[in-house]
Amino acid sequence: MRKFAAILCIAALTFSTAVSAEDLRRSTSMIAPEDAAISSEDKDKLPDNCDLKAAEVDTESIKNPEVKKVIEDILDPETEATLKDLLDALGMKEDTFELKDGSTVNFTNYDILTPPTELVLEDGEGETTCDFDYLDEEEETTVKVTLKADALTDCDPANLLILLIDPETTETAVLTADPESDTENGEIDVDFPFLGIFTILEA
Numbered sequence: 001m002r003k004f005a006a007i008l009c010i011a012a013l014t015f016s017t018a019v020s021a022e023d024l025r026r027s028t029s030m031i032a033p034e035d036a037a038i039s040s041e042d043k044d045k046l047p048d049n050c051d052l053k054a055a056e057v058d059t060e061s062i063k064n065p066e067v068k069k070v071i072e073d074i075l076d077p078e079t080e081a082t083l084k085d086l087l088d089a090l091g092m093k094e095d096t097f098e099l100k101d102g103s104t105v106n107f108t109n110y111d112i113l114t115p116p117t118e119l120v121l122e123d124g125e126g127e128t129t130c131d132f133d134y135l136d137e138e139e140e141t142t143v144k145v146t147l148k149a150d151a152l153t154d155c156d157p158a159n160l161l162i163l164l165i166d167p168e169t170t171e172t173a174v175l176t177a178d179p180e181s182d183t184e185n186g187e188i189d190v191d192f193p194f195l196g197i198f199t200i201l202e203a
Helices: 040-045 065-075 083-090
Strands: 003-005 035-038 050-055 117-123 131-133 143-148 160-165 172-176 187-192 196-202
Touching: 035 040, 040 143, 050 143, 065 083, 160 187, 172 187
Parallel strands: none
Antiparallel strands: 003 131, 035 050, 035 143, 050 117, 117 196, 143 187, 160 172, 160 196
């Protein structure tokens, strides 16, 4: 059974207000997702007594030093790290990334909307030591997660992408938001294939 290790340390998220669209694209001025809730139909895919949380990134868990440095820089308001810097560190081309449906993403059309945030599992005692538990060894299983952030309010789900990174292996996935997401209330629904660090991008 394929499992992905959850990050062992969880911290409280802090948020700041943003006064313009440009501010949302810069570090601490960006509004981080404040909540991550798994759909009721996927609850049984999690280990017993565990729940999903949106947490502040533990950069010490990032094994690749280049990726670690860029994510730290994105989170630091004093630096000028960009999406291109992150893609370069991950070894991803800016304009030729192929999604699962066969379409190609041109990242030059996108900016970072929310700062890197960690999707982790937390057990009943507040420890994030559980694994994401796949039920089917032959077929990859995903879980539907609702992410909530003020920065998502009234966004068009079709203009959003979610860049997901496994901090230990730097395995990367590019996810899309459900087109029926309730962005009027600052929410998007996303199918996550594994736990890790994610940032929401907007075209």
